Amino acid sequence: DPLGGAYVVEAWTDRIEAEARAYIERIEAMGGALAAIEHGFQQREIHEAAYRTQRAIEAGTQVMVGVNKFRREQEVPIPTFRGDPAVQQEQVARVVAVRARRDAARVRRALAALGEAARGRDNLMPPIVEAVEAYATLGEIASALVTVFGEHREGVAL
Incomplete structure (x- = not known):
């Protein structure tokens, strides 16, 4: 492992672990995963992340190939699948x-x-x-x- 023990990798690992632990503790404080689901916590988190991602794509700070970077001049038609009855x-x-x-x-x-x-x-x-x-x-x-x-x-x- 060429990066084993590398300061930067260890610091990232420690930070990610601390953030994950804090997130889990936040869910546990709500009464656990089931209670968090019942209160809409996970759904709200997903919606907020999707909103942030969409805003970043629209602002151009997050690249989405074919949407805000490397777009085709003309749309390529995608045929709709029609199942054979x-x-x-x-x-x-x-x-x-x-x-x-x-x-x-x-x-x-x-x-x-x-x-x-x-x-x-x-x-x-x-x-x-x-x-x-x-x-x-x-x-x-x-x-x-x-x-x-x-x-x-x-x-x-x-």
């Missing part, structure tokens, strides 16, 4: 076929086990893998988890 129909037919030939009882058991694991403190990967191996769909797996955890609805933090 036949491919969509084929995929739907494949899911219907898999559902018809899978062991429905095994899928129900796997999804029930996933729900039980989610209600406890168990590792969710083994029951997710079992559900996948039973040919449960991604939607069915997600639904089993939403039943336990609910869906996050981001509030507005100003």
Whole structure:
């Protein structure tokens, strides 16, 4: 490590560590990460950082290639992807076929086990893998988890 022990690198490391520790302590003082989320802290931090970044780009103090530096004289058109409806129909037919030939009882058991694991403190990967191996769909797996955890609805933090 050619920079190991270098004063400048050590000073940067110490500064970053102190700033990170202060930031973590700030979140802990709010009651922890969950309480900070509930009070909109992280959302507010992201919004403020995005605002500062946008202002710096607009002022030219932060370079964004193609936006405020090295711009093309003419816009290059980017074609919009249009999915082939036949491919969509084929995929739907494949899911219907898999559902018809899978062991429905095994899928129900796997999804029930996933729900039980989610209600406890168990590792969710083994029951997710079992559900996948039973040919449960991604939607069915997600639904089993939403039943336990609910869906996050981001509030507005100003």
